[in-house]
Amino acid sequence: MTTTSPQGRTELRRPDGSPVRVLVVDDEASLTELLSMALRYEGWEIRSATDGLGAVRAARAFRPDVVVLDMMLADMDGLSVLGRVRRELPDVPVLFLTAKDAVEDRIAGLTAGGDDYVTKPFGLEEVVARLRGLIRRAGAGAGRRGESVLAVGDLTLDEDSHEVTRGGQSIHLTATEFELLRYLMRNPRRVLSKAQILDRVWSYDFGGQANVVELYISYLRRKIDAGREPMIHTRRGAGYLIKPAPIAA
Incomplete structure (x- = not known):
């Protein structure tokens, strides 16, 4: 608050x-x-x-x-x-x-x-x-929000409680991983560039160290996509996006 x-x-x-x-x-x-x-x-x-x-x-x-x-x-x-x-x-x-x-x-x-x-x-x-x-x-200084739950496919993120689940299974994220995932989920199917992610998640230019975005995307993939149909995708030369995984036949 x-x-x-x-x-x-x-x-x-x-x-x-x-x-x-x-x-x-x-x-x-x-x-x-x-x-x-x-x-x-x-x-x-x-x-x-x-x-x-x-x-x-x-x-x-x-x-x-x-x-x-x-x-x-x-x-x-x-x-x-x-x-x-x-x-x-x-x-x-x-x-x-x-x-x-x-x-x-x-x-x-x-x-x-x-x-x-x-x-x-x-x-x-x-x-x-x-x-x-x-x-x-x-979230230590955050106030309550109205519509606090984001959902993309079977992935949900509660902005108030900081709970993340996929397919009903709880996923533990660090503060930075949570903020990165929140930004992706607020923009489903939209390609976000490294510069946009740096500006939104880290709030400043990382002095050319844009590989920090690749690093944290890899962290998220291990936790969100491991053993499942992938939701986080790379568009080479453009950036990253999140979209629902295809439903298995």
């Missing part, structure tokens, strides 16, 4: 009206404090950690709605932390902080299940904007 602060800002809140919870993990104390101050200004509840083990303990106790995670920590790398946090909180969105020239870190983070990244040095406004996008995608 959203509210308006006394300063006129739109505040994201959890469905129960409590503040959004953000876990900030970075071994630079000054950066952690700066980020925490900026996010508290958004009306969010903040917990911080300066190492990987502390991050895992904080995630377990704090149950954050979103995590800001540095790729390089003193005791373990961000990918290891991501794996441990996701065992506790499989759906929590993660925004990675990476070195400016570490392109391989960005791709590795997304491949491992991270939802987004920003490069150092970064603007606080950019971090806040990215987090707002992740929170909305995950």
